[in-house]
Amino acid sequence: MRRTARLLAGTALAAAAAGIAAAPAYGGVTSGLDVYPSTAAPGGQVSVNTAACGEKGSAVGDGSSVGAGTFTLAPSAHEGEAIGQFRVPPSAQPGTYEIVAKCAEGNLEVTGDLTVALAPAAGQQVQPHGSVKTGVGGAFGTDPVQTAAGVSALAVAAAGGTWLLHRRARGDGI
Template identity: 75%
Template sequence: MRRTARLVTGTALAVAAAGLAAAPAYGGAAGSLEVYPSTVVPGGDVTVNTSACGADGTAAGDASAVGAGSFTLAPSAHEEDLIGQFRVPPSAQPGTYEIVAKCAGGRQVTGDLMVTLTSTREQIHPRGHVKTGVGGTLGPDPVQTAAGVAALAVAAAGGTWLLHRRARGDGI
């Protein structure tokens, strides 16, 4: 039993050591190009950043897939991050595009940008009531309602009286 436990433990340690040796020296998200916002409408501004190039590096960005051309990534206020910006052209078609940044050391990182025709921002709904003179969604004004009802009653009575005179032949 003891020999089997040593064999299993030794094998597990060997596998773990091999995994660590093959792991990259940088963190998980450090090898990617972050695109913000990840979904944009044509004509919108996009910011990209990465920490894959190191603290004192620069990178050349390429957004020609979406029609924006090249841009430069420069060191930012955050440690070891490079940041760059570009504008999606108004003529861009909806779809997903690959944005590429090539570090000065030759390393290349990519990120995806989705172009849509509708904004992902929350829509603004109207609030309040409509001023029609008869009332609104917040409650009717009793004075205006009474005046409207009185005007309709006078018009109906006058129209009935004129039609009655005409039917009798009295004329107008």
């Protein structure tokens, strides 16, 4: 019992020490950039903010991973955060992109993720396309021979069923 307690205490102490050692040092890259909305369509407007640069700190944002280039994050009255905006290029491909902001004071960089998803333009409807994957096969094709063969098979089955029901009703048996 005492040996198990020591093993568990030692493991917890080692995990805590590893957590302290893994904490980013000043000047490193941390995740602390909030991206709104976190999922945007190509052509959409995105806002980013961070409190990591200090009360009156500013930053330079980098959205080149999605093709947006650089943008400025300026100090704001909103909880001492630096806020900036950029537009997702209409040519952006669906996926998840890392947005980076570097504080003007010091070497601190903060990151956040932006997911680009395809969506229709405002007021535009999207027509469904493609097929449903049910595992049962495809829909009728345009081949007239296959269509005629299918209709013939259904006609034979209907005639046979009618004939069997007629014999049963007369009492002739099956």
